[in-house]
Amino acid sequence: MSAAATAAAAAQTRPGAERRWEERVQRAAHPFVYPLLSRIRRPVLRVPRVGVVVTEAELVRSVLLDTARFTKTGPGSPADLWTPVLGPSVLLNMEGVDHLALRRRLGPLFAPAFVNALTAETLGGAAARLTERLLAGERVDAVAEVRDFAGRVISRLVGLDHDVVDAGLFARVSAVTGYVRLSRPRFTEPQVRRARAVLDELTTHARAAYRDDGVPARTVPARMRELGLSEQEAMGAVGAFVLTGTETLVSYLPRMLAILHDTGWLGVLARDRSGEAAAIAEGLRVTTPSPVMLRSVAAPARIGGVAVGPGDRVVLATFLADRAAGAFDPVANPAASLKQLWFGAGAHFCLGAPLAMAQIGTTLGAVLDAAAAAPLAIVERRAQRGTLIPGYSRLVLERS
Numbered sequence: 001m002s003a004a005a006t007a008a009a010a011a012q013t014r015p016g017a018e019r020r021w022e023e024r025v026q027r028a029a030h031p032f033v034y035p036l037l038s039r040i041r042r043p044v045l046r047v048p049r050v051g052v053v054v055t056e057a058e059l060v061r062s063v064l065l066d067t068a069r070f071t072k073t074g075p076g077s078p079a080d081l082w083t084p085v086l087g088p089s090v091l092l093n094m095e096g097v098d099h100l101a102l103r104r105r106l107g108p109l110f111a112p113a114f115v116n117a118l119t120a121e122t123l124g125g126a127a128a129r130l131t132e133r134l135l136a137g138e139r140v141d142a143v144a145e146v147r148d149f150a151g152r153v154i155s156r157l158v159g160l161d162h163d164v165v166d167a168g169l170f171a172r173v174s175a176v177t178g179y180v181r182l183s184r185p186r187f188t189e190p191q192v193r194r195a196r197a198v199l200d201e202l203t204t205h206a207r208a209a210y211r212d213d214g215v216p217a218r219t220v221p222a223r224m225r226e227l228g229l230s231e232q233e234a235m236g237a238v239g240a241f242v243l244t245g246t247e248t249l250v251s252y253l254p255r256m257l258a259i260l261h262d263t264g265w266l267g268v269l270a271r272d273r274s275g276e277a278a279a280i281a282e283g284l285r286v287t288t289p290s291p292v293m294l295r296s297v298a299a300p301a302r303i304g305g306v307a308v309g310p311g312d313r314v315v316l317a318t319f320l321a322d323r324a325a326g327a328f329d330p331v332a333n334p335a336a337s338l339k340q341l342w343f344g345a346g347a348h349f350c351l352g353a354p355l356a357m358a359q360i361g362t363t364l365g366a367v368l369d370a371a372a373a374a375p376l377a378i379v380e381r382r383a384q385r386g387t388l389i390p391g392y393s394r395l396v397l398e399r400s
């Protein structure tokens with residue numbers, strides 16, 4: 001943005017106006033844990049029954065980069081949660097050379113050309129229809145809309161052209177992530193059985209696509225076969241993509257639209273798109289859709305001043321680390337100094353980040369196209385209760 005445009009934008013915005021609803025969204029999802037963690041004023045604090053909580057950005061990053069001492073595979077780590085559901089080799093429960101090798105093989109699926117084509121094919125038409133409906137004066141629930149978008153993308157990931165992921169299946173996937181609680185390091189047996197049933201529903205399609213698709217591959221599972229993944233690895237990857245890449249976006253996109261609306265930035269960007277990238281980054285920073293990351297301590301270490309030892313669970317409170325940089329502010333853009341901490345850091349940095357950014361850009365672009373013709377207002381909204389990833393259950397937009 002030019003200096004004049006920046007000054008004009010700043011005059012039309014309401015700094016900090018996003019906080020009231022963001023706070024409600026977080027509390028609705030985690031009525032006990034959110035206030036508990038938000039009260040922490042120290043960079044590192046041992047919290048009984050939760051773990052060693054880290055709240056400062058540089059310390060969070062240092063833990064993420066030290067995979068020799070802090071792993072995703074020990075007691076209290078993500079592996080404890082996900083291995084019984086997804087199997088042993090699904091990136092988010094792996095470390096070391098096997099992890100690196102699998103990531104390398106999956107890399108081409110997240111290369112810009114592949115991701116942009118996938119997003120255009122799956123969301124292009126739906127995004128254009130979103131703009132048209134808003135322009136026609138229809139009331140549009142952004143949550144239902146982005147769930148539909150996510151369903152289209154999942155359908156593509158599991159290898160189907162048509163939309164197999166309806167609202168029912170989507171709700172069953174959300175129920176699985178809803179089993180996760182900070183105070184509960186493992187799923188119960190019935191939860192594991194239910195989670196496996198949901199994933200089997202998805203991988204039935206993916207398995208068929210992996211086996212039957214021709215050469216060159218037309219579907220994502222078959223592309224994984226071409227990239228050298230075994231059938232088991234490919235099914236694990238499909239499960240991991242669905243679990244990590246769906247709710248984060250269904251959480252983020254409506255929250256981003258709400259923040260832009262509440263702060264006045266929706267109108268600013270509708271007139272001048274040059275601040276779009278900073279607004280998206282700032283939105284990701286203040287919402288941090290994946291609010292915490294977990295690690296297990298493998299060898300004695302210190303985090304800040306606190307000594308930790310094997311078996312300790314480390315809770316990286318990314319949402320606090322990101323939020324410490326202040327309120328949503330695309331002009332000062334404090335997000336720029338955080339190196340996308342909301343996507344993690346180091347070996348496990350979000351593999352799907354390019355796909356997430358493509359989907360975010362497409363959705364925001366569709367809304368801004370409508371907002372450029374007439375201002376949009378939020379006419380109804382409700383925070384979602386009791387979910388792992390905080391978000392709205394309803395956020396209705398309409399031309400004002």
Ligand code: HEM
Nearest residue numbers: 091092241244245248289290293343344348350351352356
């Ligand atoms: C706004 C959306 C998203 C956010 C905020 C997000 C955030 C994250 C974070 C913080 C991690 C690192 C976790 C850790 O180190 O413990 C991660 C990992 C991962 N994400 Fe995302 N994610 C998003 C969207 C997606 C999408 C769309 C996909 C793919 C379809 C995806 C796939 C993955 C995978 C496979 C990993 C595991 C990588 C590994 O362990 O090597 N994510 N994500």
